[in-house]
Amino acid sequence: MIIQDKNGTEFEAFAAAQTTGRVEVIDFMVSAPSREILEQVALVSNLMVQDDDGNLRDAPNCVSSWIGHPVEVAAVLDADGETVTTPAILSPDYLVNWRLGPRERLGRDEDGFELWQLTCAAWALQGVTVQLTATLRAYELNGVRQIDCKAVQTPLRVWAR
Incomplete structure (x- = not known):
């Protein structure tokens, strides 16, 4: 999506606006070397808050989906289709x-500027663009990547008949 920073400069934000009924939400895909780094980013970006006991939780109006380390190279199975001959290789990046x-x-x-837009502006205008795969790119700032979610292919849910 194309948005503007506080100075009116347009840039491509790697976020997606989704509308369900009358509710509009903003989605981000982010990766870093560890969950701890992502939690620090979330605290600074007001995506998470710390309660009185020191526990982190999602900030109001934010839902975190912690994915972890995705499979980078799929496991190789034997001819029987069940025995793993070569284990899967996980990505070193942690995703949320x-x-x-x-x-x-x-x-x-x-x-009156939306805080999520300030976060997008920081990644896009202060970070560098990195090519993760042939079709997947991200903005990287201080080792944290905001992923261009348009290029991510995910399987659709298939219901039994």
């Missing part, structure tokens, strides 16, 4: 998806 919304309830700064 953040869904923010409803959009009208999301935080704004003193100028």
Whole structure:
């Protein structure tokens, strides 16, 4: 999606706006070397908060989907289709998806600028663009990558008949 920073400069944000009924939400896909780094980013970006006991939880109007280390190279199975001859190789990156919304309830700064847009602007304008695969790119800032979710292919849910 194309959005503007506070100065009116347009840039491509690696976030997706989804509308379900009348509710608009914003989705981010982010990776880093560890969950701890992602939690620090989430705290600074107001995506998570720390309760009185020191535990982290999702901030209001934010849902975190912690994915972990995805499979980078699939396992190889024997001819029987059940015995693993070569184990899968996991990605060194830890993934999380953040869904923010409803959009009208999301935080704004003193100028009325949406906080998620400030986060996108930091990645896009201060980070560097990296090519993760032939079709997948990301903005990287301080070792954390905001992934271009348009290029991510996910299988659809198939219901039994």
